[in-house]
Amino acid sequence: MTGFAYRGGVLHAEDIPLPAIAEAVGTPCYVYSTAILQDRYRAYDKALGPLGVRICYALKANSNQAILRLFAEEGAGMDVVSDGEMRRALAAGVAPDRIVFSGVGKTREELVAALTQNLAQINVESREELALLNEVAGSLGRRAPVALRINPDVDARTHVKITTGLRENKFGIDIEHAAEVYRQAAELPNIAPQGLAVHLGSQLLDLAPYRDAYRKLADLVRALRADGLIVDNLDLGGGIGISYQAGETPPDLAAYADIVREILTPLGCHMMVEPGRSLVGDAGILLSRVIYRKHGLSRDFLIVDAAMNDLVRPAMYDAWHEILPIAEPAPDAECSAVDIVGPVCESGDTFAKERAVPPLTDGDLLAFSQAGAYSAVMASTYNSRPLVPEVLVQDSAFAIVRKRPTFEEMIALETSPPWQKD
Numbered sequence: 214m215t216g217f218a219y220r221g222g223v224l225h226a227e228d229i230p231l232p233a234i235a236e237a238v239g240t241p242c243y244v245y246s247t248a249i250l251q252d253r254y255r256a257y258d259k260a261l262g263p264l265g266v267r268i269c270y271a272l273k274a275n276s277n278q279a280i281l282r283l284f285a286e287e288g289a290g291m292d293v294v295s296d297g298e299m300r301r302a303l304a305a306g307v308a309p310d311r312i313v314f315s316g317v318g319k320t321r322e323e324l325v326a327a328l329t330q331n332l333a334q335i336n337v338e339s340r341e342e343l344a345l346l347n348e349v350a351g352s353l354g355r356r357a358p359v360a361l362r363i364n365p366d367v368d369a370r371t372h373v374k375i376t377t378g379l380r381e382n383k384f385g386i387d388i389e390h391a392a393e394v395y396r397q398a399a400e401l402p403n404i405a406p407q408g409l410a411v412h413l414g415s416q417l418l419d420l421a422p423y424r425d426a427y428r429k430l431a432d433l434v435r436a437l438r439a440d441g442l443i444v445d446n447l448d449l450g451g452g453i454g455i456s457y458q459a460g461e462t463p464p465d466l467a468a469y470a471d472i473v474r475e476i477l478t479p480l481g482c483h484m485m486v487e488p489g490r491s492l493v494g495d496a497g498i499l500l501s502r503v504i505y506r507k508h509g510l511s512r513d514f515l516i517v518d519a520a521m522n523d524l525v526r527p528a529m530y531d532a533w534h535e536i537l538p539i540a541e542p543a544p545d546a547e548c549s550a551v552d553i554v555g556p557v558c559e560s561g562d563t564f565a566k567e568r569a570v571p572p573l574t575d576g577d578l579l580a581f582s583q584a585g586a587y588s589a590v591m592a593s594t595y596n597s598r599p600l601v602p603e604v605l606v607q608d609s610a611f612a613i614v615r616k617r618p619t620f621e622e623m624i625a626l627e628t629s630p631p632w633q634k635d
């Protein structure tokens with residue numbers, strides 16, 4: 214597997230030297246590697262396929278059509294959290310019976326859309342949603358295929374902003390109430406409860422929370438069945454982490470599969486997982502150029518042409534992204550600590566503080582690594598900076614899979630009210 218590596222002193226994406234992409238597309242831009250995307254999907258398939266677990270890519274991590282098509286060709290289903298994501302999955306050729314609709318706040322319109330498209334399953338997160346879905350399904354003359362998302366009250370031990378499986382989080386139905394709500398769901402005329410779902414949070418580096426949550430889930434399945442209820446489907450969530458920096462070891466998928474085999478396989482349910490980050494995170498970089506190396510009193514700043522609007526994770530989650538110079542530093546290159554910042558008018562527009570980097574100066578190219586997940590999808594046009602383009606590489610070919618909008622296109626989205634003179 215090729216991915217991102219130095220060759221002849223230059224960082225390559227597969228067989229493409231990154232300066233060639235900078236030249237053709239301009240910076241900043243995201244660059245994705247097909248080989249890494251396929252590798253990560255196939256690793257899941259290898260670990261979980263033999264257990265009959267279906268892989269439904271959580272496309273909120275990266276919803277570019279080219280990436281969705283790539284996973285669809287590998288045989289993936291999709292986990293969507295909005296009408297827009299559902300439309301993206303359908304547009305990429307994913308069959309509706311391979312799409313699951315998750316999310317804590319689905320609107321009436323979204324429930325109508327999910328039912329009208331005949332999606333495989335709607336993961337319901339509250340009694341209130343269940344009542345609305347029952348009403349909507351009735352008005353459409355349908356029975357809604359439902360899994361209840363359970364909040365197992367398990368600490369995922371990840372960043373507070375991406376923990377979802379604790380009682381105080383907004384997600385899912387508290388495990389204490391789950392049996393009662395499942396029973397109520399089974400009595401509703403337009404709801405067909407078919408199973409349970411959990412999702413503990415994101416960037417989990419430890420498998421213990423999965424073991425705890427899946428044990429609780431298995432107990433719940435047995436209790437529901439003892440009550441005569443049908444529980445056929447289990448959605449095991451996503452959340453497996455990746456290595457953003459040295460010392461972070463991602464969980465082993467074979468060990469994860471062992472947990473599933475031991476705790477859940479005996480229940481004989483259809484199972485699916487919803488990984489996002491672990492399928493795409495390693496497969497992308499954000500390519501950027503140094504505008505100025507500004508000499509400050511206390512330290513130097515590398516002011517780069519990417520900013521928080523292009524990659525918000527450092528500002529939003531204090532996330533760490535490794536910084537790779539595109540020209541390979543000499544082995545004896547002396548590193549010095551710099552702040553790496555974007556041009557946006559916010560102090561939060563900082564990618565790294567006092568980061569030791571080899572000599573980099575005006576005009577040099579660099580890459581932020583592990584930028585395939587929750588990166589391009591969170592980009593905005595703040596400061597009227599055009600939405601950052603995306604490029605997909607496969608072997609010695611590359612293609613722009615989302616172009617940089619022109620300023621005219623950006624301005625044309627806005628219209629003047631009739632009372633203003635032109």
Ligand SMILES: *Cc1c(COP(=O)(O)O)cnc(C)c1O
Nearest residue numbers: 271315415451452487488489490
């Ligand atoms: C975000 C999300 C996922 C994917 O999480 P990752 O950490 O990216 O694997 C899966 N399921 C649900 C319900 C989600 O909200």
